[in-house]
Amino acid sequence: MSYPLFPLHTVLFPGCVLDLQIFEARYLDMVSACMRRGEGFGVVGILEGEEVGEAAGQHVQIGCEALIRDFQQRPNGLLGIRVEGGRRFLVASTQVQADQLSVADVVWLDEAPDAPLLGEHADLAALLATLAEHPMVAGLGMGGVPSGQQALANQLAYLLPFSIAQKAQVLGLDTPAERLELLQELLDHLQGDMLA
Secondary structure: OEEEEEEEOOOOOOOOEEEEEEOOHHHHHHHHHHHHHOOOEEEEEEEEOOOOOOOOOEEEEEEEEEEEEEEEEOOOOOEEEEEEEEEEEEEEEEEEOOOOOEEEEEEEOOOOOOOOOOHHHHHHHHHHHHHHOOHHHHHOOOOOOOOOHHHHHHHHHHHOOOOHHHHHHHHHOOOHHHHHHHHHHHHHHHHHHHHO
């Protein structure tokens, strides 16, 4: 099955919300087709290239399904859509169509069972609560008390200022515990850089 891709300078995670402004013909057509079929499209992080114009030169090989939850015409006349992250996938192969839309053969990844938050996650949960107070995060309806390790890991990885490659690395891990462990390492590294 050819699955449409939307390469972006961000990495979407399951359960996380992203607002997009659609103006290129290839993506207007893609969104229209997805809405007709009741299907999503794939968001993959760009490693090299741009979001507009020709198809991105290089993107990560892991992505997240984007499910369209809402749409509206923006004051500037462009289409605005709100998507929510669904299933994770691996890109097996990619083709670029004549209209510069990238389509891929994807392999859907299973999610490990969620696990309850533990005492050791208190600092990470407090960090998410602090992020949730930011108007942009609040506007997406994200943050608050996470339901478990999966939501905590996904929301922190999505919201924190890590590189595309680092976020993709987190997205590629199968269990919430592994994601939280890597996030803690990345945070420790980030704080070390800030203190240096």
